[in-house]
Amino acid sequence: MKLFEKTLTSETKFEGRIIKVLRDTVELENGKTSAREVVCHNGGVCVAALTEQNEVLLVRQFRYPYKEVLLELPAGKLEKGEDPFEAVKREQMEETGTTGENYISLGNLYPSPGYCGEIIHIWACRVAQKGEMHLDEDEFLEVERIPLDKAVEMVLNNEIPDSKTQVGILKTAALVKAGKL
Incomplete structure (x- = not known):
């Protein structure tokens, strides 16, 4: 074959x-x-940003296709030709008001390979600095800090249905457990 x-x-x-x-x-x-x-689709990026207390920054926002509010990792679309690493740092600042350090690539996610060519690039990092959010004009969300262990529990209890968030949280938890983040 x-x-x-x-x-x-x-x-x-x-x-x-x-x-x-x-x-x-x-x-x-x-x-x-x-x-x-x-x-x-040009693809996207997301980041699991951890505080010193091992809290992961998540955003709560309304997602029109599902007509519901979802809890997700900060994420965004790539512009055509945009460097994914630069995009993830931009999205982290826009949606959480933070910058990161010690970024680790968690790989790529193909969310719907049966019909969609989208690739989501996932990172984890430690929060380095806090500042002000810079949301897009049509973007409305709330930032939540959730202990990483609690976020893992939420994924396993089907309280977080978003695939990129599930993958990002579980891979980040594995890196923390291994002492790599």
Whole structure:
């Protein structure tokens, strides 16, 4: 098995401010063709920022697709061509008013690989300085400081449904336990 699909045609069905939707025709490894619908997204970043007391900074905000308020790691969209590390530092400052130190990459997350090309770059850090939040004009959120152990418990009890936040909290807790953060 080759486990590969060759793109034969690609048609843009929608292009918006944040996403583009393609309908592609692909050739499968058995020679047959099939259709693929793909959401193109520039990707995003998030950060698990820890205080000296091992509290993780989380943000509570309304998420329109789910029509509910979610508790998440500070995060944001990448602009086309933007360096993910610079973006995560910007988003941390904007959403929490903090800067970090000792950043550690926690890797990348593919949130919906069946139809979306988005990649979320995840970091952990220690909070270095506190300042003022600089939210975007259309951004409304509240910052919460939650002990890391409690945040892990919340993930395991299904109180935090957001995938990037679950991964970031669990990987950060493992690094803290190993003495690496």
